[in-house]
Amino acid sequence: MEITIEKTTSPKTKPDQNALGFGKYFTDHMFIMDYEKNIGWHNAKIIPYQPIPLDPATAVFHYGQAIFEGLKAYRTDDNRILLFRPSKNMERINITNQRMCMPDVDVDFCVNAIKEIVRIDQDWIPSAPGTALYIRPFIIATDPYLGVRASQTYKFMIILSPVGAYYPQGMNPVNIYVEPDYVRAVRGGTGDAKTCGNYAASLKAQERAAEKGYVQVLWLDGVEKKYIEEVGSMNVFFKINGEIITPALGGSILPGITRASVIHLLKAWGLTVTERKISMDELYQAYQSGILEEAFGTGTAAVISPIGELSWNGENIELGKEVGELAKKVYDTITGIQTGKVEDAFGWIVEVE
Template identity: 65%
Template sequence: MNDTIKVELTSTKKQKPIADQLEFGKVFTDHMFVMDYTEGRGWHDARIIPYQPITLEPSSMIFHYGQSVFEGLKAYRTKDDEVLLFRPEKNFQRLNLSNERLCIPHIDEEFAIKALKELISIEKEWIPTASGTSLYIRPFVVATEPYLGVAPSKQYQFIIILSPVGAYYKEGINPVKIAVESEYVRTVKGGTGTAKTGGNYAASLKAQEESGEQGYSQVLWLDGREKKYIEEVGSMNIFFKINGEVITPELNGSILSGITRSSIIELLKYWNVPVVERKLSIDEVYEAYEKGMLEEVFGTGTAAVISPVGEMNWEGKKLVINNGETGPLSKEIYDTLTGIQTGIKEDPFGWTVVVNESELVGSNKQSGN
């Protein structure tokens, strides 16, 4: 694969949104990265072009068989005007794990990071600086071959788009309410739960819609076989602080391996806070609540970072956690993680990566029409 990235700059730039009015995922920057895959040729024609619609044939396989994967990460601008990424290598490693599960050709992870850095360097002014804001990054791969046979596609596009964002939940760091799902199933071991693929999220929409009608922001999924063991929240991994110990469900083949999740586990161990990964039943959580030992619950993910849970509803039983307020550990994790991500706090783990323009790959630039 040629490492050169062709760059076509737009001549009509969009108006940037007001930082304090940002919502999540509704505004997109001026440019996007695109690269094609053709069987026998591999990945080719890497380019940064003006943000624009994708033109595909109606018979393109993505529309019929759902062969797609995606990732989510963020860029932050520090008070010194540096641009930081948070563990981007982990996102592209996970993208390739998703590719493997969906029979999509692997991408060159190192090249993908360099391409992302070049795109961000072009769009640097789109990175908001207000508290709680960031530039959300969405890399994704879709099957583009025009063919109606059920088989892996022979053609793909790898695309990266960028979106300046505010808080994922309107509640921000304030606690959300979640409903424990006991009817629908998202995925099971052996399925696609460990991959970040659109079908997993499509399968969650019905339960989320119904819980939303009852005033709940998200659903908490139980395992698909026994409907007994806690797995994850719709867009987040989940942690429970019970009697001084932090517990998160172990990765069992149907839970997404969250990068924020693993970072928090490392952070808690660094702080000498007891943390374990193991099977955890909803019955055990309810028993801990009844005994007054359920101290905090919080979800974790790139979009929300930390989302404290103030109330859980399980089969009509309402569990109000920490009086519906953000717990001290949740707050400390949020402040520390966002502090590292934005360069305010020391990064003892080497998690942040500076977008240094001197390291960018060679590119051919031209102005758009």
């Protein structure tokens, strides 16, 4: 399938790259292609960024068949453009597709589509430290039909947004509220799928955390509300007595690409990494015993986000206001690989030529 290209005749004014925030600005173009059950994916094109006309009965509005991914393009000091493991995002989008009864996409074609639109809008890639071009592929159900069933038509789109740090405090440690009542997901649900409804369901707890002065929510398991799962936008790691522990994937945790990369990196450094259940009780006991050394989150948006404090059942687990040694080393290495400053020994980087 070829991609037809229509370039804008009215380029936008680019924002100050030192005041980007996250997800507030959008580039000049978007990628879009259609799916029909008897045709498959077709009509792939890059067009000027614009609204999408949809019927009020469109299925996505009523039954939530919508999924997305997130990755970034980086500009190097020598002006090359790099992507970080884009095939993994497209492989994961198909895992989500299968859970949400949506059609698979061709991984290689979609990676090429990402490269093509990034190439066209490459002037939007910021170069200031800590900035990147965020890439948002997503799929929505488009049948104008109110019966409850999987749609037979879909749109796949890619939009781009120049971004700075996800958290306003940047790499400084964040304070996190451990949610005692609401749950994010249960095994057998959609917790391991990157579907939009998961994020809508998280907003209430996020609001409550914000009211208490916390930046993010740490979710516990949906059955016993005992075992740590993940932070709202990140997987989570704890260094306890020299061992790095991260909750095991079990169907209710998103299998993060940054998470997998960090595990691979830590093992390459010869460190002990364990994927297993870990309860808040165990974590609190480790804190009281003085063996909880560090905690940090991992994700595309923030890359590595050190945790400075966890609020749990009226108790505060305080890890300090300074970035931990391990979190700093992981952050410097991952972002160094992403921006071409550190050698990519793992074959993670794809260059947009």
